[in-house]
Every structure is written in C-alpha cells, then in structure tokens.
Amino acid sequence: MHDTRPDHAAPAMPQGSIDALYDVVGARRDVRREFLPDALPRALLTRILNAAHMGPSVGLMQPWRFIMISDEGTRAKLAASFEAANAAAMGTYSGERAATYASLKLSALQDAPTLIAVTTEVDAKRGHGLGRASWPEMAQFSTVAAIQNLWLAARVEGVGVGWVSILDKDDVRDALGLPDGVAPTAILCVGYVKRFEPRPDLEAAGWEERLSLADVVVAETYDGPSYVDE
C-alpha cells in the first residue's frame, strides 16, 4: 500500500491491528438465535464492560449505567413486554411481509444467560452540560457509542449480543426501577452462541437488502452526487 501519510503525522497502528479491527466490524452480528445457557465468566464480562466504559461521551459526562440482570422476575417482565409489543407490531403487517415477520426470532430475552440493560442519565450534572445545550440527544448518543464498543469487544471475544427494542419503554422503566431523568437506552441479550452467521438474519430472511456504500456516501449536500466509486 502506498502510504501518503505526512512525515509529522501520528502513525497508523500495525497492519495486523488494522486487519483485526475490520475483521471484527465485519463479523459482528445482532444475535437472537442459538445462545448457549452457560454463564459468562465475570472476568470476560468485566473486559467487555470496560470497553464500553472507554467510549466517547459528550463533555466526558459518562451518562451510562449497565444493569446486569439475572433475576428471573425481571427477565419475565421484559419478556412479557416484548411479547405484547411484538404482537402489536405483527398486527401492522399483512400478506407475505406478515408471514416473514412471524418467522423471525426477534428476542433472546428468555434464552441468553445474561441480560444487560443500559441506561442514560440524560440531564446529569457530570460533564457540566458541555456539548449538550443545543444537542440534548448527545447524552443518549454517548451511551450508544459505548454500547457499540461493547458489541465489538463481545464479538472479538466470541460472545453474541442481541439488542432488543421491541419493548414498551415504560415497562422497562418499571422493571428496572429507573428514576426520573434516566432513560432506558438498550436491552442487550448476551452470551456464548453456537455460531455467528455470515450474513445478518434480516438479510438472509429477505426482510431487507444491504445498500451499497455508494448509496450512502455523497458529496457536499444531502442530494449531492455519490462520493464513492465501487
């Protein structure tokens, strides 16, 4: 590869690290099927949680909290909320799409050995408001970036993660005892899995197709020409 990097620029990491990062990005999956019941070692969970905690946050507010759920009552409440929300969603489809929707496995709340609820203290004093005055969503966005760190760390460790959003947020608040000012950001199903599929389940099932990179990168303005030659 011809390196055009200026002499006084910080270097790239070693090629092996570059390759590893792209490998894990490409191999990460949103897993809902074939979790194994075996508990994850505490040391492994701590490593992937620490990766999350190294995530970026607006104003260094670190608004996230990770709630590790093993209580079967909490699991049952979340699973019941999924069942109701999923039934309501199913009612909005018809014909072939309804049949496809019904065939999808969209929750592993009752299968995965570990559930992690991730919350955001949206108006925390921590960070002193920096970067949030005109863009308050940045608090939850920070938490999402942390979750993506966790997701990639889990994948490289051979651990599956499935993010379930077919839930009533008020049910989630009740199940976890969230105080005012704290938003539920994600419910994650986490555990060893039998396999990581080569393609996303939703692509394999024909639910939606992948766009090409050229479809999503444009020059200068929203309706500008494609920027990528593929």
Next chain:
Amino acid sequence: MHDTRPDHAAPAMPQGSIDALYDVVGARRDVRREFLPDALPRALLTRILNAAHMGPSVGLMQPWRFIMISDEGTRAKLAASFEAANAAAMGTYSGERAATYASLKLSALQDAPTLIAVTTEVDAKRGHGLGRASWPEMAQFSTVAAIQNLWLAARVEGVGVGWVSILDKDDVRDALGLPDGVAPTAILCVGYVKRFEPRPDLEAAGWEERLSLADVVVAETYDGPSYVDE
C-alpha cells in the same frame, strides 16, 4: 487465561485480534487540536466509511448518509454556527469553570481537512419499521453505532476524529440541504493529526473526571449494588 468456554460454542477470535480491539478502544480520542491540513487518500476514507456502513441498524434500515464536505462555503456556515452556539454556551458558565471553558478548543471545523456530516432518515420505509414502533430513537441510535465503527476504524488507521455538537441543528439543516424527515446526527472533523493524547482533553484540562467501572455497573436494578470488583 483459563478458558471456560463450552466446547460447542463459537470460538473467540485470535488473542492478537482481542488485544488489538482493546488497544484501539483505549487509544481512540475525540480530537479537536493539531489536525494536519493534508488531504486523506480516497481509499483510506472509503475503508473507514465502509466500517461505518457495516454497523448495526434496527430492521436493517441503514438510515445513515455520509456527506463529505469540502466546499468552503459550507465549512464557513458550520463554523459560524459553532461560534454562535459556543458564545451562548460560554455565557452559561461563571468563575473558574468559565475560564476553563474558554481555554478549551472545542471545534476543528476550520482545521480538519475533511468534514463528514452524518444524517439519519428517521422514518425511512427501509427496514419496514421493524424494532422502531415502540422505540423510534432506534433510527438515530443505529447511525450513532455506525459512527462509532468509523471512529475506531479511523483510530486504527491513525486518523483523528472530532465530533462537534456545539451547533444549531437548524443551521446544519440549512447548510446541508436536509429534507424533512432527515435528522442531522453528527458533524465530524476528520484528518491526520500530530498526535493522539494519552488522556481525553477534557480530563487533562480538569473539566471532568473519569468514573471507575465500579461506578457504572450495577446488579439487577438501577440502584442495585455495584457488580464489579476493582
């Protein structure tokens, strides 16, 4: 390391890949200072954009669009929006905190050779609404997860990224020509940098302190006991 992984579980990636992932997660910084003016090679930009495009998205909706900005007029509009929002924010602090705020460099909009605006088509038909009915924020959350992929890919490639949110969103919409139904999610400053600092700038400047992992991981409920022994 004692491996308790069940025999029939998908394996971890090689230890070198695990180490590389944690290295890049720990070394990633939100960079605002000391960008170099040199243009990034198109092939490098394409690699990090492709990492973003491999990100997770609710319903496989892929709601993101990446707008590559080189037009100086657009850059000037964004910089002017930052100046106004930053002056307004500065007025909300007093005393030592105001002095610290004034000392921070919070934008590289006029320094970084590449600006990338990232947008979200929040009500896109793509994905057929799956996972968004009860949690509409999932569209923008998908875009944020994609951005974190880009951020880590950039870091491993030795490229700095700074996410600027001290902006008026309506100014951003106007500068980029965003249609109704498309939200501005992020404005990123991207380029080679002289160095990556060992600590976040906001920590080094005394703006905010890092929490320990034990502060942010709890068991069972929001006010549950700490889960992590450190």
